[in-house]
Amino acid sequence: MPVIAVLALDGVPGHELTGPGMCFGTAARHHPHVAYELRYCTAPGFRGTGSPAPFRIDTPWGLEGLADADTVLLPGHAGFRDEPEPEVADALRAAADRGSRIGAFGTGTFTLAATGLLDRCRAATGRQYAAELARRHPRVEVDPEGAVVDADPFHSAAGVLGGLDLCLHLITLDHGVPVAIETERQVFMQLHAPAGAEDATGPAIRHGTGPHSLGPTIRWMEAHLDHPLTLNDIADHAGLTVRGLNRRFRAETGLSPLQYLLRARVQAAQRLLERGDEPVERIATRTGLGTPANLRHHFQHHTGTGPRIYRTAFRSMVAALTWADGKHAEPAEPDGPAGADTDPGPSGSADDRRAARRRT
Template sequence: MHTVAVLALATVVPFDLSTPIEVFTRVTLPGGRPAYRVRVCAAEPFVDAGAFTVRAHWGLAELAGADTIVLPGCTDLATPVPDDVLTALRKAAADGTRIASICSGAFILAATGLLDGLRATTHWLAAPALAAGHPEIEVDPDVLYVDNGQLLTSAGAAAGLDLCLHLVRRDHGSAVAAQAARLSVMPLEREGGQAQFIVGDRYPTPRGSALEPVLRWMDDNAERDLTLEDIAARANTSTRTLNRRFREQTGTTPLRWLLRARIRRAQYLLESTTHPVDRIARQVGFGSPTAFRDQFKRVVGTSPGAYRSAFRGSGP
């Protein structure tokens, strides 16, 4: 039987902790046999989860015997990961154990150094902080999860469900995973593939960054046909230096940041107006409605029309 160890650290996010427990304890194989044995592990017997306290029956030593380790998110990203936890995770990875993170659990995995040189994701709101703190990681804020084989990361709390179902499918095939999805009242693959829905007023910007003025200028002028040279001139630097600074401080490129600013503006218009999609395409700076639809679906994971149907309120 496959053993899943769920690691609980201080100020663990309750939903992130319960997600793998709920998913993996319900998975059954043909004949009704359980597919997974789940263990909640912690450095201390009791862990504060905010709304409740977790009693962990297993310590860090249990990680060594697990086939998969799941790292739930923590509410305080500034809290250092204890050295004994980092040591246990590195040892488990060296022994071939699969490690997956949910939401801000990516910061725990990043602290081990195991993600260096790899692509990873986390909640879109925390992505700039992950990229700034770990520039050696290619942070992709546009996906629900990233599968690097042994190491996997997922986005927000709901994306943790997608990741757990993906692991079940990897381990036992689509039929078993589909049954697990039905028990979780989830589609095995959500509409939108692996793309996150970007929410919030604007793409997150690093507070106090030297790039902040140009980022705000780009956001205010997203509808213009801006080139990399235009942005570099505004920042009073070369295009090469601009690209380097963007990757260091935002985890992406200037033109990709601009694309997301345009998409975010389009989302707002889709949510709050009845403007036709073709008009919105022009308003947010796309050369053609076709290009807008293609880029919107690539970034958001669904069509503008489907997004409007899902998210438009009862406003004007």
């Protein structure tokens, strides 16, 4: 199982610690073939998280937790303008020497740059800090927009919403675009849901991955949603009787085959509504729901709203969340260069973020 070590330095904003856990945890919860071990590691002198909502954390891992990590993530922290402690710099250089992937987001990019590992590489930080990063580390080619930058094995981005863009980029590299897109949707639904509410689409659908599991049949169903699949079709593909299929499906997913198929079609409709401008009629055909009326009926039943309202609300929600996160950014140094970009404006829509991942 790949190990991801999140290095928490003193004064790290709390949401930059919870962001990776939410992102990688959501990917694993909704995709049975995805698995990560997430470690939170602290350096000597760590006292707690910083603003806007500080809290204490206890972890058994210190810098030794980086020793066998496949990926090291470096969030921002309060003393990012200072030289990193020698043991921190040594641990990061040792990780790079071993071939570990290293990701920095927000002001964490300053610390990674201070090790010299980013010399002659492209890198990103929050837009309001880009000019300062370029001035302090002239050997680093700084992306002024804070977009996700892939300078393998180093990856960096703005710290919007706890580095979710960077985490989604890494998930894309590990498991492909479809997993990253579904993870992004689930994460934003969790952020928008009322406290104590279930995922907006209901409990995660899980299925086994053993040699006798329904995984291949489920993937076949999801690849043929636009076909008029019947119970007999699904049973034939699985090599089971209809009765055996029903029993196995309920054991592995908690749903009947047709319930699972309907849920998958609604989820596919959600993705199409979020990522494009196709009319409802076209989406109904592509997802196998047939008619717009049928799509509206099942969409309303599973999500509590209609498809057009859902599309508008999702895009407004993403814009509002990314804008709100930018407003909490720490201002740049007062003596920064004239004309430095200090506008912590929105980082863009979900489509913008996906386009950034495609460019990397």
